[in-house]
Amino acid sequence: MIELEAVTSRTIACTSGIKRSGNFGGIALQTFVIAIDATSSLDLSRQFRKQLEETFNLPVKYLFLTHTHSDHRNGLQAFKDVPLVASKNCIQNMPKKLSSTDFIINSFQKSTTIEDGLSTVEFHWFGGHTIGSSGAYFPDDRTLFSGDLIFHRFNFSIPFLTFYQNKSFDNMSKKTGNPEEYIVAFENILNMDIDVIVPGHGPIIKNPKEFIQQQLVFINSVKVATLEVVRNNESMEDICLNDLKLVQLAYVRCDEEGKKAQSWKKWLDKYLDDLKQAFYTYYMALNV
Numbered sequence: 001m002i003e004l005e006a007v008t009s010r011t012i013a014c015t016s017g018i019k020r021s022g023n024f025g026g027i028a029l030q031t032f033v034i035a036i037d038a039t040s041s042l043d044l045s046r047q048f049r050k051q052l053e054e055t056f057n058l059p060v061k062y063l064f065l066t067h068t069h070s071d072h073r074n075g076l077q078a079f080k081d082v083p084l085v086a087s088k089n090c091i092q093n094m095p096k097k098l099s100s101t102d103f104i105i106n107s108f109q110k111s112t113t114i115e116d117g118l119s120t121v122e123f124h125w126f127g128g129h130t131i132g133s134s135g136a137y138f139p140d141d142r143t144l145f146s147g148d149l150i151f152h153r154f155n156f157s158i159p160f161l162t163f164y165q166n167k168s169f170d171n172m173s174k175k176t177g178n179p180e181e182y183i184v185a186f187e188n189i190l191n192m193d194i195d196v197i198v199p200g201h202g203p204i205i206k207n208p209k210e211f212i213q214q215q216l217v218f219i220n221s222v223k224v225a226t227l228e229v230v231r232n233n234e235s236m237e238d239i240c241l242n243d244l245k246l247v248q249l250a251y252v253r254c255d256e257e258g259k260k261a262q263s264w265k266k267w268l269d270k271y272l273d274d275l276k277q278a279f280y281t282y283y284m285a286l287n288v
């Protein structure tokens with residue numbers, strides 16, 4: 001049995017990271033359910049769908065995919081019979097081995113909605129984490145499923161700009177994370193009426209305003225630090241993130257790991273280096 005947690009009366013999520021999966025969940029409308037993300041494996045996805053339909057006693061009518069990474073997408077085949085809702089960028093960046101002709105696709109550029117009775121679910125493209133990242137917002141329950149735009153506790157709650165996508169539009173750069181999209185996304189989310197966020201990984205977020213504000217401060221601070229280095233013709237290594245609150249908290253958490261502290265720190269150093277590289281590459285290319 002998968003542990004599916006009731007987020008609100010009509011939304012549900014698994015946030016345990018079972019089988020290295022990203023979070024997945026569902027939104028129940030009057031006559032059907034929208035499943036959100038396809039887990040890290042086909043077996044898991046089949047079980048998830050079964051439990052989702054049993055919990056609400058309603059059929060799954062759509063699968064929404066937040067982005068193309070395998071920990072959210074590997075179980076897609078379990079939803080082959082229902083339309084796949086995803087951003088156009090997400091669909092265009094699907095791995096080649098996954099022929100999109102296998103699926104009924106409802107793609108959208110910036111946003112779209114699905115309605116049932118008096119309820120509506122909104123889907124918004126964000127970008128940021130990956131070129132195709134988007135989220136599902138259910139206004140009735142003021143709930144946002146954010147995908148990997150937001151990590152909670154997982155990866156120390158530090159946002160990540162993905163370096164690669166399975167293929168990119170220009171076939172040149174495979175680095176599709178985008179700091180400016182992250183900033184716009186967080187600003188937009190702050191303007192939404194939200195009580196709870198189901199992040200891409202980690203437990204649900206019950207203080208969304210405070211949490212997103214902190215994420216926004218973080219991204220803006222990394223941007224400022226990067227711009228300074230770029231304008232001074234310094235190197236990527238000169239970007240200093242040590243004063244940032246999220247980074248300090250992350251190192252404190254490493255220390256709490258006792259014997260494993262050193263390996264956690266090593267991992268975190270690498271994570272932050274990758275983040276710096278993503279920002280540096282992005283702003284260098286802009287010729288700021």
Ligand SMILES: [Zn+2]
Binds near residue numbers: 022071072201
């Ligand atoms: Zn993920």
